[in-house]
Amino acid sequence: xxxxxxxxxxxxxxxLVEDDEDVAKVVMRVLQEFEFLVExxxxxxxxxxxxxxxxxxxxxxxxxxxxxxxxxxxKQLVSQGTCGVLVLTGxxxxxxxxxxxxxxxxxxxxxxxxxxxxxxxxxSILRRSAPGGRGGTQATRRFASFLGWTxxxxxxxxxxxxxxxxxxxxxETQVLREFVERPHQILTREQLLGQRDLSPLDRSIDVxxxxxxxxxxxxxxxxxVIKTVYGAGYLFAAHVTWV
Numbered sequence: 001x002x003x004x005x006x007x008x009x010x011x012x013x014x015x016l017v018e019d020d021e022d023v024a025k026v027v028m029r030v031l032q033e034f035e036f037l038v039e040x041x042x043x044x045x046x047x048x049x050x051x052x053x054x055x056x057x058x059x060x061x062x063x064x065x066x067x068x069x070x071x072x073x074x075k076q077l078v079s080q081g082t083c084g085v086l087v088l089t090g091x092x093x094x095x096x097x098x099x100x101x102x103x104x105x106x107x108x109x110x111x112x113x114x115x116x117x118x119x120x121x122x123x124s125i126l127r128r129s130a131p132g133g134r135g136g137t138q139a140t141r142r143f144a145s146f147l148g149w150t151x152x153x154x155x156x157x158x159x160x161x162x163x164x165x166x167x168x169x170x171x172e173t174q175v176l177r178e179f180v181e182r183p184h185q186i187l188t189r190e191q192l193l194g195q196r197d198l199s200p201l202d203r204s205i206d207v208x209x210x211x212x213x214x215x216x217x218x219x220x221x222x223x224x225v226i227k228t229v230y231g232a233g234y235l236f237a238a239h240v241t242w243v
Contacts, residue, residue: 012126013037013054017047017061017073018088023111027060027088030115031122044068048076055082058125063089063096071103078104081156081167084125088113094203101207104169108204128174144180146238147225149216153177158215166215175208179226179236188233209234 014031018024019042028038039056041047044065059077063070070087077085085105089096092110100108106125109118144151148161156173158166168176178192189205213220227235 011035011037012057013039014122015039015041015047015050015056015059015061015083017041017044017059017065017070019043019062019064019066023062023088026115027118030119034119036122042066044070044073047073051076051080058084058086058122060086060088060122063087063091063100071099074100074103074105078169079167081169084128084170086121086125088118098203098207101171101204102211104172104211106169106171125170128170141242143243144177144240145243146180146183146240147216151176151180160215168212171204172208172212175205176212179234180240183236183238183240186229186232186235192234 014036016024016027016031016038018027018040024040028040031038039050041050045067047059047061059073061070061073065073070089074085074087077083087100087105087108088111089100089108090111091097097108097110106128107121109121142152142154144153150159151157151173152159153173156168156170158168158176160166175192178187192209193205209226210220213223213226216225217223225236225238227237229235
């Protein structure tokens with residue numbers, strides 16, 4: 001049961017889009033135990049209507065919704081850029097996982113799942129999307145410039161030298177911020193994802209870096225800015241200034 005000492009204003013609002021009532025009850029129970037506010041939707045249309053008047057901090061959604069494919073909802077959420085996205089689905093094939101991440105979701109959890117692990121992933125996304133990231137110690141460092149590009153860490157936008165603005169997902173912003181915070185340093189996949197003991201089979205960081213490269217590299221197949229250091233990680237080869 002939620003603690004009465006925690007105000008609604010200080011608690012994160014999470015949308016759960018899940019047509020399986022048993023799964024929804026488990027997710028809602030564990031999130032509410034950890035003081036999250038949760039609103040449950042059985043289909044995509046109902047959450048789309050609610051998004052017109054309310055903006056959650058995170059949306060947890062299934063790909064197999066009764067009225068639409070969950071990928072359509074992911075595209076809408078990412079295009080709006082107002083909340084994090086966590087896919088919770090029974091589709092465990094690597095293709096589905098890569099597709100979900102390519103569309104801009106922040107994380108991907110396959111059913112059946114460990115409830116406490118789900119909470120940990122939710123917290124990780126919310127930390128990354130908070131102003132300043134990881135505790136807010138860098139809150140005043142908002143704009144990073146490199147090679148004519150400008151990253152707005154608070155608005156999740158990347159502006160090109162010609163003024164074109166690109167909206168990034170929370171996960172893409174996190175990765176790019178890790179790079180601009182530590183240019184000319186080799187960063188491991190674990191450092192870039194903010195996770196420990198990352199599975200060697202987890203390719204989510206590669207998907208996110210691929211998406212970023214397609215935006216900032218002249219030739220994404222032969223990157224000059226985000227370089228792969230085989231067997232070690234990645235290196236951001238550009239001078240960065242903060243304003």
